[in-house]
Amino acid sequence: MFGILIGRENLRLFESLDWQLESDRWCNPAVAYPTYYTCPAFHGIENGYLTEVAAITYDAVTAIATPPHETWVRRQLLKAVNTSPQRILDLGCGTGSTTLLLKKMFPTADVVGLDLSPYMLIVAESKAQRAGIEIDWQHGLAEGTGLEPNSFDVVTASFLFHETPPHIAQTILNEGFRLVRPGGQVLILDGSQRKLRRLGWLIHLFREPYSAVYAAGCVDDWAKAAGFEQVKTQALGWIHQLTQGTKPLTDPSVHQL
Numbered sequence: 194m195f196g197i198l199i200g201r202e203n204l205r206l207f208e209s210l211d212w213q214l215e216s217d218r219w220c221n222p223a224v225a226y227p228t229y230y231t232c233p234a235f236h237g238i239e240n241g242y243l244t245e246v247a248a249i250t251y252d253a254v255t256a257i258a259t260p261p262h263e264t265w266v267r268r269q270l271l272k273a274v275n276t277s278p279q280r281i282l283d284l285g286c287g288t289g290s291t292t293l294l295l296k297k298m299f300p301t302a303d304v305v306g307l308d309l310s311p312y313m314l315i316v317a318e319s320k321a322q323r324a325g326i327e328i329d330w331q332h333g334l335a336e337g338t339g340l341e342p343n344s345f346d347v348v349t350a351s352f353l354f355h356e357t358p359p360h361i362a363q364t365i366l367n368e369g370f371r372l373v374r375p376g377g378q379v380l381i382l383d384g385s386q387r388k389l390r391r392l393g394w395l396i397h398l399f400r401e402p403y404s405a406v407y408a409a410g411c412v413d414d415w416a417k418a419a420g421f422e423q424v425k426t427q428a429l430g431w432i433h434q435l436t437q438g439t440k441p442l443t444d445p446s447v448h449q450l
């Protein structure tokens with residue numbers, strides 16, 4: 194039954210790995226897990242993303258939870274990329290579903306996928322290997338990546354913000370602003386805040402601890418507060434939204450001589 198749910202490749206991966214050993218291999222010792230991430234019910238399951246069960250079941254659950262069709266929803270983010278990016282960063286990349294689509298769409302770009310869960314990165318790397326795709330997977334904190342400023346053409350985050358407290362979403366957008374080059378883009382795909390406000394039962398169903406406060410907030414406002422311009426949010430499919438913004442060519446906080 195478990196095998197039917199997660200698929201044959203994932204079942205083989207689940208059974209063949211020493212997960213503790215593999216996750217230790219992925220762990221960046223400089224990373225400290227924030228308390229919101231290690232709260233018992235993060236992601237609505239025990240131990241949140243820091244288990245192999247979360248990682249191995251994630252894709253199957255997401256396929257059901259992303260109507261009308263998961264790949265269609267993810268592709269709307271790809272379609273919004275308005276340049277030919279050479280460097281792309283996917284924050285909270287999870288098992289890499291959006292990251293892999295980005296690399297397939299922009300094969301010459303260097304693509305970095307960053308996530309706090311070594312377990313999710315194990316699955317992401319396995320999917321990339323099966324697809325023959327090279328991605329730079331990194332274990333790290335989206336709100337403090339330590340990556341070079343102005344070093345990406347596009348920074349994305351899909352299905353990350355409904356899981357984090359709003360002040361963390363804001364800090365992640367501030368970090369995205371720091372990382373994206375002037376004229377570069379930020380693209381945030383997630384649940385529709387407007388619709389989720391009216392769908393309390395759905396928030397209750399997934400038991401995500403921060404979804405209600407996410408729904409009450411406004412990614413548009415957070416992106417503007419981070420410094421992005423031309424910010425707009427469009428509704429996608431049944432229950433999703435895509436927010437995009439551009440980093441100004443000149444940083445208004447830098448005084449011109």
Ligand SMILES: C[S@@+](CC[C@H](N)C(=O)[O-])C[C@H]1O[C@@H](n2cnc3c(N)ncnc32)[C@H](O)[C@@H]1O
Pocket residue numbers: 230242255284285286287288289290291307308309310313333334335336350351352353356357
């Ligand atoms: C719902 S999953 C989304 C995964 C993937 N982006 C997708 O579209 O399927 C959220 C992911 O964000 C990661 N995450 C949550 N908070 C994070 C943070 N502060 N820094 C980095 N990753 C984080 C989790 O480990 C998890 O893999």
